[in-house]
Amino acid sequence: MTPAASTAYDAAVSAAGPRKMLDVRNVRKHFGPVVALDGVSISVEAGKVAAIVGDNGAGKSTLVKILTGVHQPTSGEIAFDGQPVVMHDPDEARRVGVETLFQDLALVDDLTIWQNLFLGRELTWGGPLRLTRKRAMAERAREMLSGLQINIPSIEARVRRLSGGQRQAVAISRAVGWNAKLTIMDEPTAALGVKERTEVENLIERLRDQGRTFLLISHNFDQVMRLSNEIWIMRNGRVVGHRRTAETSGDELVALITGAKPAEIGRKPSD
Amino acid sequence: MTQPNVRSGTSVVAPLVPGQLARFVQSSKLLDWAIVLALLAVMAVGGIASPHFLTVANITSILVASSILVVVAIGQTFVIITAGIDLSVGSLVQVSSVMIGVAVTYKLGVPAGMLMAVLVGALFGMINGLIVSKGKISDFIATLGMLSIASGTALVLSNGRPVSVISPLLTSLASGSIGPIPNITLLAGIVAVLGHLVLFHTQFGTHLFAIGGNHEGSRNLGLKVGRIKVAAFMISGLLAGIAGIMLTARIGSAEPATGSSYLLNSIAASVLGGTSLFGGRGTIVGPVIGALVLMALLNLMTLLGIGVFYQPIVTGLVVIIFAIAYRFQK
């Protein structure tokens, strides 16, 4: 490599900054006449927790649904770990490496823990017959949970028998477990008591420290301040602010969310 | 918390008793075995009440009588596990039976007719599934429509008249046996074993439980919810087609107007066998035993001289009692 090329390369790298696991560029989403997302650009650094905050109707869930393949953007680009991606359905999103912790956890009560962990990702044999490899799945599920230091009575237990915090832990494990490169969490602790919430937050912190990447959607500012590294603020389908968590406060976030503090980015000339 | 009733003994104790009973029933595995216990109970009562009930000949005739219902109930169970219902199974049995008659009338041969029966059952089942998943219409309405369409089709194709079907193949199915086991029962047994394998040893089976237990969550996880539903209805239709063949074999003719009892009885057998109508829970063994219990009960009532008019009342009560008991299941 010539020195010139190497310098240009270095310049490009430093201009791009740290490795971006997710890069959303100017995404718009229309539902008929409703503009749910009006040119949203956000990014998530690898190994960090990025948070999105915003009032009801700001467009957070719509963005999550685009990132998980449920909706397709009307326009705009999404790059994943440096590669542009188009995700037509949730299965494709999971293949790309986007796993989601859904608000309702997407657990099936009458299936076992290991069946839930492998749901949609079953290990099979017998070609098109897709016979399940039960023992292998149970074994791997056990290894996975012990690797994440999650205490579960038995991998064969039905999810129905678990406490709220244990259910959450199983769902989080699945959402980071297989080949997840990015884990999206939509209100991960909304339905939990204080003790269980703390357990879940500790788990998320531990996973972050292991280098996992998260995108967190939460109404709970304390939680956002505790867990995230950076925060994107949304209002009316736009990103109106971006902060490093260490450099902002709950009050400032509230001001940006409500519009008491004017939009700083994504502003239109007419605003 | 305030407890205003503490001093008035009855009002405290009275609600506790059912509560304790419910807790006991929940904590024990009693309900998992309820249908087995019911079968044993029917056999014990029957053995005491009638000297004929537990004879080999009578048990064989119960097995034969249950075979067709077993096959239909297994198909129904596949659909119910996805939190659906297939109201068209009885009509699909009819139209499938009529296909054999059509094949005989047009001199295509009985084997061709049997193939047509199975294909038409599966095709109508697929249409059920497509209407439910693509048309986003409730299973109840879609298959109620299909019930009418399929039995109408059966009447049109047959001109409302039975066609006598004579075939060594069907005769052997109806009255042959391997050792002590009637062929028709063997066929039902094979269907049951395959059904069990599909349900509990394939990815598809797991996904049936998943979409029945958590439809929205399954979709979010990328399961092909629509395709799985269509497949479940196809299986139900295909098994109704096989049942149509079995029925034709047993009565020796293709009849446009039989088979209507299979709708209610298939749901009854499935529910007796512990399948949850809310979806996400069920087995194959359960409905198989459920069908045996229903048929053994009918058989016993006939032996005891209980009039046929009373029989539906008794089976209806049994189904309702079981449905209530299963509500306490955890």
Ligand SMILES: Nc1ncnc2c1ncn2[C@@H]1O[C@H](COP(=O)(O)OP(=O)(O)O)[C@@H](O)[C@H]1O
């Ligand atoms: N499927 C849809 N059809 C029509 N409008 C929708 C749909 N989903 C979301 N919207 C609209 O898009 C906007 C953003 O909604 P949403 O993404 O749910 O916001 P948030 O999750 O931040 O509360 C709202 O005005 C909402 O009414």
Ligand SMILES: [Mg+2]
């Ligand atoms: Mg939302």
